[in-house]
Amino acid sequence: MTQYLLSHxxxxxDIEARAKRHAALxxxxxxxxxxxxxxxxxSPSELSDxxxxxxxxxxxxxxxxxxxALIERVASSGDARRRYVRLRPDSLSGLVPTAPPPxxxxxxxxxxxxxxxxxxxxxxxxxxxxxxxxxxxxxxxxVHPGAVAAAGRAGLDLAAAVPRSxxxxxxxxxxxxxxxxxxxEELAPVAAWWHWSTPDPVEDPTPESFDAAxxxxxxxxxxxxxx
Numbered sequence: 396m397t398q399y400l401l402s403h404x405x406x407x408x409d410i411e412a413r414a415k416r417h418a419a420l421x422x423x424x425x426x427x428x429x430x431x432x433x434x435x436x437x438s439p440s441e442l443s444d445x446x447x448x449x450x451x452x453x454x455x456x457x458x459x460x461x462x463x464a465l466i467e468r469v470a471s472s473g474d475a476r477r478r479y480v481r482l483r484p485d486s487l488s489g490l491v492p493t494a495p496p497p498x499x500x501x502x503x504x505x506x507x508x509x510x511x512x513x514x515x516x517x518x519x520x521x522x523x524x525x526x527x528x529x530x531x532x533x534x535x536x537x538v539h540p541g542a543v544a545a546a547g548r549a550g551l552d553l554a555a556a557v558p559r560s561x562x563x564x565x566x567x568x569x570x571x572x573x574x575x576x577x578x579x580e581e582l583a584p585v586a587a588w589w590h591w592s593t594p595d596p597v598e599d600p601t602p603e604s605f606d607a608a609x610x611x612x613x614x615x616x617x618x619x620x621x622x
Contacts (some may be wrong), residue, residue: 402417413452420463428460436590436592437479439478445503464483469601471576471577471592472595472598473575473579474576477580479592496619500567500569501519501568503515504531506531506532506533506575509534509537509539509597513546513553514546514608516528517553522616523619527599530564531560532561533560538556538557538558539600542596542605546609555564571588572588574591589611593620
């Protein structure tokens, strides 16, 4: 009987948490916000503009979503006064409509093209199986050794990778994904671009930082098209 009661209690807690998420998603505006955030991190001002919602009403909707543990807010690594809103990892567990990867080439962009964008492009090609490239707004001279090492631990090879400028890209990408707050804010991207706010491991160049960045990017890519 004790075993049954414990099992029943666990299910009850899960149902309550799920019900709270469903209730938060029961508003058309909040559902539209979640659909948008399912593929790209957005600043509150971007969400307000994209969905035609006043700042006060948006603040209310974001509060409801945060109380339901669906979203989180992170400070920009480019401008600490800015915040980005993003989905909490696995918070929806299949409740969000899937966003299949594009068929054409994808371009990942960060500032120096020395870590995050290089890792993202390599992960994309291995996971999705379509072409991906990377570039920077102010490319470094070499790919960071920490990124090369993290890639190696994940079975990827960045030994021959070279940073390059976004101005040198000679193909038309089907999708551009910024993985760096500074690059995102500098480029003022069009609405069709996606943004994945990924902390820069170069600022804390430990193996753990590079592995964390790689893991975050891997989760993002694997989530695309997941049923």
